[in-house]
Amino acid sequence: MARAIGGTIMKWLLIAIIVASTSVGEVLQAIGMRRHGEICDFRPGALGRAAGRLACNGVVIGSVVAMAVSFFAYLGLLSFTDLSFAVPVTAVTYVVETVLAKYVLKERVNWLRWAGAAIVLCGVALVSL
């Protein structure tokens, strides 16, 4: 019984860590990639140079650190839950990120996207029941 409760707490704690660190990581990633500009040249040398420039970009480094935290928390979650639970439940980040896209990245989010986002969220909630 105590073990079961401990497992539930552990589960939602890991989910909270994943949601927070993924959201922060994604927003930093978007800011960093915009600062870099559109990637148009897909030849290996050019991609390597783009990767080199990105590796020196502080915002991109911050996003990678946040993603790493999220990844290890996700490994922990995945070890004791179903794949069809762990993956959809982390999609909660999606709603946090749409809000951040609007207010931090100043992207235009029209009502259709909001409606789509809301429906996807309902779906995610049902999936995680």
Place this chain on the structure above:
Amino acid sequence: MTSETARLRSKTWACALIVVLTQVFGNFFLKRGMPAELGSPLAYITVLFRPWVTVGVTLLVVWLLSRMTLLSWADLSYVLPVTSLGYVLVAFVGRWLLDERITRQRWAGILLIVAGVALVGGGSAPRTWRGQSGEPS
């Protein structure tokens, strides 16, 4: 539709396809190789060297890179809904390849996610933001 729009559209779709497929199969291989419990902090590192987990991590690295590439020209609020299709495919993979039991609520949720993705992906332009570097020469 101008050729520039067509180029951007096919580039966006090709990149989104890679993002979705690597996410789905990366997660599948990760789960396939994962032990039932990660007891110590060290276990979080050693687990990375299990063959299936290594394959999964490699695919997820490709996922991360292809997603960053996509984000260099597409809005986060466009990329998120489109690639959320991967969450749906993951459920199918869990059901068919990992024998996970998926309840009726979960399938209903999957249908809702598909509807939401169709609503957002159907009408919006691939690009709502312009880069500082301008158009490629």
